[in-house]
Amino acid sequence: xxxxxxxxxxxxxxxxxxxxxxxxxxxxxxxxxxxxxxxxxxxxxxxxxxxxxxxxxxxxxxxxxxxxxxxxxxxxxxxxxxxxxxxxxxxxxxxxxxxxxxxxxxxxxxxxxxxxxxxxxxxxxxxxxxxxxxxxxxxxxxxxxxxxxxxxxxxxxxxxxxxxxxxxxxxxxxxxxxxxxxxxxxxxxxxxxxxxxxxxxxxxxxxxx
Numbered sequence: 001x002x003x004x005x006x007x008x009x010x011x012x013x014x015x016x017x018x019x020x021x022x023x024x025x026x027x028x029x030x031x032x033x034x035x036x037x038x039x040x041x042x043x044x045x046x047x048x049x050x051x052x053x054x055x056x057x058x059x060x061x062x063x064x065x066x067x068x069x070x071x072x073x074x075x076x077x078x079x080x081x082x083x084x085x086x087x088x089x090x091x092x093x094x095x096x097x098x099x100x101x102x103x104x105x106x107x108x109x110x111x112x113x114x115x116x117x118x119x120x121x122x123x124x125x126x127x128x129x130x131x132x133x134x135x136x137x138x139x140x141x142x143x144x145x146x147x148x149x150x151x152x153x154x155x156x157x158x159x160x161x162x163x164x165x166x167x168x169x170x171x172x173x174x175x176x177x178x179x180x181x182x183x184x185x186x187x188x189x190x191x192x193x194x195x196x197x198x199x200x201x202x203x204x205x206x207x208x209x
Contacts, residue, residue: 032053033051033053036051036053036060036073036076036082037051037053037062039073039081039082039084040060040062040071040073040084043071043084043086045067045069046062046064046067046069046071046086047064047066047067048062048063048064048071049062049063049064049065049066050062050063050065050194052166052168052187052191054075054166054167054168058075058165058166058167059072059073059074059075059164059165059166059167060072060073060075060082061073061166061191063194063198068088068089068090068198069086069087069088069089070086070087070088070089070195070198071084071085071086071087072084072085072087072164073085085159085160085161085164087154087156087159087164088158089198089199090199091156091157091158091159092154092155092156092195092198092199093155093156093157093199094106094107094154094155094199095107095152095153095154095155095192095195095196095199096152096153096154096192097151097152097188097189097192098149098150098151098152098153099147099149099150099151100144100147100148100149101149101151105192107192107196107199107200144176145175145176146173146174146175146176147169147173147174147176147181148170148171148172148173148174149167149169149170149171150167150168150169150170150181150184150185150188151165151166151167151168151170151188152165152166152168152188152191152192152195153165153166154166154195166188166191168184168185168187168188169181169184
């Protein structure tokens with residue numbers, strides 16, 4: 001057996017190993033997602049409509065729109081009960097959408113001059129998400145063409161921690177607008193919108209009373 005044959009066998013072995021490892025990773029991720037969803041469904045007085053499960057980077061989240069309640073789940077392993085933090089919409093003080101630690105969008109519960117609440121944006125319906133974002137920018141200029149992290153951070157009151165983060169991506173730089181970035185960023189936008197609208201609608205209903 002010559003060196004060329006040995007080299008080809010080695011390359012084939014590595015390829016097969018990579019394929020098997022990737023398939024195993026996908027299977028483990030699917031099992032973890034199913035497990036965390038089942039944990040959320042067991043929370044009392046909570047009927048989740050939508051989930052985001054992070055198997056790699058931190059907290060997972062689910063929302064019960066009818067009750068205006070969010071639940072965070074700490075990272076855990078399958079079979080181990082994660083810590084669940086129940087968050088009422090009225091407890092949300094501020095939420096931010098960040099890339100590489102810099103704020104892209106920011107929304108506060110209280111209306112301020114040039115701030116996050118604009119007439120007619122919410123329409124009084126929690127399920128209707130305003131796609132156009134208003135106010136609250138931190139002046140971050142997107143001069144970079146890549147991003148190494150995508151995150152939503154929520155500042156809250158009356159919870160064990162003052163803030164909670166949802167990390168949608170953290171790793172090697174991704175080119176903005178393409179590939180995996182185009183997969184993770186819409187998910188971050190979605191949950192930023194859900195948290196923002198829940199907080200702002202709660203403020204509107206509170207000021208109307």
